[in-house]
Amino acid sequence: GAVVSQHPSRVICKSGTSVKIECRSLDFQATTMFWYRQFPKQSLMLMATSNEGSKATYEQGVEKDKFLINHASLTLSTLTVTSAHPEDSSFYICSALGHSSTGELFFGEGSRLTVL
Amino acid sequence: GDSVTQMEGPVTLSEEAFLTINCTYTATGYPSLFWYVQYPGEGLQLLLKATKADDKGSNKGFEATYRKETTSFHLEKGSVQVSDSAVYFCALSEGTGNQFYFGTGTSLTVIP
Numbered sequence: 001g002a003v004v005s006q007h008p009s010r011v012i013c014k015s016g017t018s019v020k021i022e023c024r025s026l027d028f029q030a031t032t033m034f035w036y037r038q039f040p041k042q043s044l045m046l047m048a049t050s051n052e053g054s055k056a057t058y059e060q061g062v063e064k065d066k067f068l069i070n071h072a073s074l075t076l077s078t079l080t081v082t083s084a085h086p087e088d089s090s091f092y093i094c095s096a097l098g099h100s101s102t103g104e105l106f107f108g109e110g111s112r113l114t115v116l
Numbered sequence: 117g118d119s120v121t122q123m124e125g126p127v128t129l130s131e132e133a134f135l136t137i138n139c140t141y142t143a144t145g146y147p148s149l150f151w152y153v154q155y156p157g158e159g160l161q162l163l164l165k166a167t168k169a170d171d172k173g174s175n176k177g178f179e180a181t182y183r184k185e186t187t188s189f190h191l192e193k194g195s196v197q198v199s200d201s202a203v204y205f206c207a208l209s210e211g212t213g214n215q216f217y218f219g220t221g222t223s224l225t226v227i228p
Binding site: 004006034041042043044046093095104105106107108109110112 | 158159161203207209220223
């Protein structure tokens, strides 16, 4: 099946720094990717929809200047957490829409961000 | 709007017990339905799916039937194993699947 890879899987940074997380579709072209944040009690929160070649669409309550999303190619979307703070510590997961008739989502392995 | 309601966990079962995780949905059209599984420290993986009413999705001993009359897609397995311990998410998408809606997830722990 289709493979989506996320990097890094774990990152620890100091408060105030910026962190970039990459999401790649390895064997298919993904015009649409999604970024989720997963909270400790496991619920997934959709942060934004990333469309290749255009601006991302952010969900209500998600700060677009804090969570910068770039989808510069059909196989790569990046999420940059700018000026990270401890409350940004979380598990971030990307997904890409496959090209099957059912529009199946393929997920990356997730990235655990810890802000000290 | 569309939504998915999933039974809350956590669920703890003994090995070889029968598993049911309830999932009901609300949709304006004719959605596709999915179960995803998340093992500890990992992203989500597709477990099974069904694209129309009365379809049964199955994989790794898990099954779920798309019931339009009850708007449900309950996940079942006849005999769980310790390796099935994970978080299970029910999800739906409409049309070409550009928008997915996830349940809150159900944590399953299987003890030997």
